[in-house]
Amino acid sequence: MIASRLRSAQPYLLSAPALLVIGLLFLIPSVYNVVLAFQHLTPYQSPGEAEAAGLENFTDLWSSGDLPHAALNTVLWLTAATVVLRLGIGLGLALALESPILRRWRLRGVSRTIILIPWMVPQVVAIAAWRWILDGSTGVLNQALTGLGVIDQGVPFLAQTSTVWWSIIAIIVWRELPFVVMVLVAGLQSIPAEQYEAAAVDGAGRWASWRSVTVPHLRPVLTVVVLVTVIQTFNNFVYVWLTTGGGLGNATAVLATELYSAAFFDNDLGAGAAIGLLMTAIMAIFAVVYLRVTSTKGESR
Amino acid sequence: MFLIPFAVILLVILFPVIWMLYSSLRPVQAISQGITWRTVFSGLSLDSYARLFEQTGFGRYLPNSIIVCVSGTVITVAIATLAGFALSRFAFRGRPAVMLVLVATQLLPFVVLITPVYLLFAELRLLNSFAGLIIVYVAITTPLATLLMTGFLNAVPQTLDEAARIDGASTLTVIVRVIAPLVWPGIVTVGVTTFIAMWDEFLFAQVFLTSDSLKTVQVGIAGLFGEYGTDWGVVMAASVVAALPTVVLFSLLQRRLVAGMTAGAVKE
Numbered sequence A: 001m002i003a004s005r006l007r008s009a010q011p012y013l014l015s016a017p018a019l020l021v022i023g024l025l026f027l028i029p030s031v032y033n034v035v036l037a038f039q040h041l042t043p044y045q046s047p048g049e050a051e052a053a054g055l056e057n058f059t060d061l062w063s064s065g066d067l068p069h070a071a072l073n074t075v076l077w078l079t080a081a082t083v084v085l086r087l088g089i090g091l092g093l094a095l096a097l098e099s100p101i102l103r104r105w106r107l108r109g110v111s112r113t114i115i116l117i118p119w120m121v122p123q124v125v126a127i128a129a130w131r132w133i134l135d136g137s138t139g140v141l142n143q144a145l146t147g148l149g150v151i152d153q154g155v156p157f158l159a160q161t162s163t164v165w166w167s168i169i170a171i172i173v174w175r176e177l178p179f180v181v182m183v184l185v186a187g188l189q190s191i192p193a194e195q196y197e198a199a200a201v202d203g204a205g206r207w208a209s210w211r212s213v214t215v216p217h218l219r220p221v222l223t224v225v226v227l228v229t230v231i232q233t234f235n236n237f238v239y240v241w242l243t244t245g246g247g248l249g250n251a252t253a254v255l256a257t258e259l260y261s262a263a264f265f266d267n268d269l270g271a272g273a274a275i276g277l278l279m280t281a282i283m284a285i286f287a288v289v290y291l292r293v294t295s296t297k298g299e300s301r
Numbered sequence B: 001m002f003l004i005p006f007a008v009i010l011l012v013i014l015f016p017v018i019w020m021l022y023s024s025l026r027p028v029q030a031i032s033q034g035i036t037w038r039t040v041f042s043g044l045s046l047d048s049y050a051r052l053f054e055q056t057g058f059g060r061y062l063p064n065s066i067i068v069c070v071s072g073t074v075i076t077v078a079i080a081t082l083a084g085f086a087l088s089r090f091a092f093r094g095r096p097a098v099m100l101v102l103v104a105t106q107l108l109p110f111v112v113l114i115t116p117v118y119l120l121f122a123e124l125r126l127l128n129s130f131a132g133l134i135i136v137y138v139a140i141t142t143p144l145a146t147l148l149m150t151g152f153l154n155a156v157p158q159t160l161d162e163a164a165r166i167d168g169a170s171t172l173t174v175i176v177r178v179i180a181p182l183v184w185p186g187i188v189t190v191g192v193t194t195f196i197a198m199w200d201e202f203l204f205a206q207v208f209l210t211s212d213s214l215k216t217v218q219v220g221i222a223g224l225f226g227e228y229g230t231d232w233g234v235v236m237a238a239s240v241v242a243a244l245p246t247v248v249l250f251s252l253l254q255r256r257l258v259a260g261m262t263a264g265a266v267k268e
Helices: A001-034 A058-065 A067-097 A100-104 A106-120 A123-133 A140-145 A159-188 A193-201 A207-233 A256-265 A269-301 B003-025 B027-033 B047-055 B058-089 B093-109 B111-123 B129-155 B160-168 B171-182 B184-200 B203-208 B217-224 B232-252 B253-268
Strands: none
Touching: A001 A269, A001 B093, A001 B111, A001 B129, A058 A067, A058 A106, A058 A269, A067 A106, A067 A123, A067 A159, A067 A207, A067 A256, A100 A106, A106 A159, A106 A269, A106 B003, A106 B047, A106 B184, A106 B232, A106 B253, A123 A140, A123 A159, A123 B047, A123 B217, A140 B027, A159 A207, A159 B003, A159 B129, A159 B253, A193 A207, A207 A269, A207 B058, A207 B111, A256 B111, A269 B027, B003 B047, B003 B232, B027 B047, B027 B253, B047 B058, B047 B232, B058 B093, B058 B171, B058 B184, B058 B232, B093 B129, B111 B129, B111 B203, B111 B217, B129 B203, B160 B171, B160 B217, B184 B232, B203 B217, B232 B253
């Protein structure tokens, strides 16, 4: 009797440590973040000294004018632009990797390893390497462009508003491309060869077999890739923080850097929590709408 | 036909890493002077690495990172193996809920929780200590590690642990003596994935560790690029050192790691 009860408790005991750390770091802070968003608190006070703030944190964020701008930067430049570029280039590279020519010439393994390299490099290191390449005076890109006579003097790529976002986008796409390529390659490999053969028997050309076999098979994979990369990039802090600090006026401010600055530079933990809550809400709404749209598209086919 | 643009893209992908390595070996005057064809390979040396360890705190940051990431990885692998065993071997009532929590935390990014976690750890007096950062890193990596471990354990036939049980072995004995030796490759894969995630982490290391003597490698690099007069030779040397462990581990286990990290996206 006791033995069997012990045995039924076992799975819970075994997963208890995992649930404990997840509870401590995800569940409790998630709930506390909601409370904190409606309070005034500095890092030098204990949580007990917090004052009720009502909606002030949110109204202050709105009226300061920086937040809508940061939200726009986050959605358009940081997320949409880099995700679209990653999908486009990633699909091209995945199709190239799976092409028979590379296999015949035994170039597949080398190409695959080269494509994977940026993924092996830590994000901070990727940023450092690119900051050096893009450096306004002695960076290699500027030296090459002046050497070729394209420009007369060095362009401070990361320090002027007209080039800064394209520079950040280049860094993000470079570092985060391999994941997209590898997932798409795995997706392409999961398509049974018979389906292409059947399409060929039916007289389908390249374009027709792409439309009738490849695209429908890749759709579910693409759906997940977009969801994962959008959520990760939307919340990314490092790329903007370590290139511009979210500065250049407010040209490069994004939500994650605004959260960090509010909480740890302006010492306004309530404002930081409010931005965090807002970010969670935006991503939750995105996920729900996105999954609904993509699943109904699948049904109508 | 597409091979030419393909090759160009591969070169663009490769260039930053080659340039990083090359710049870390060039003499300091040459870096500020730029490049001419005659001086491309002249005077290459390890000077920048010497300056890195003599003039910056990197000699401390490196062991700091190793301590945090190795101990964190050991803890995460242990926790994930236990939980993975429960999810793989028992059909318990809470199982769907546990799986849901594991998947959901994958999609809940930590950045949005930095403020409450900071306050919580301040109350627990865990700021500015390795212990605090290790707990955070274990929590960040546990969900994925557990999901991966469950997959590896599902591949081990249950008959083996049942046989050991009939011989009177306890669950922990079964896991340590029977299961662990069999899923060893899986444990290594989970361990390496976990280590890389911890090694690369920046935000929490930056917020949690304020005293210079505790900083990790990634935070150390970020501190090296000042606004003006950055010694790029040193920054590139630091970058090479910081990238070395992950590049080596990743290369050794390339196929397994890629399969593990992309599996979720393809299966669902």
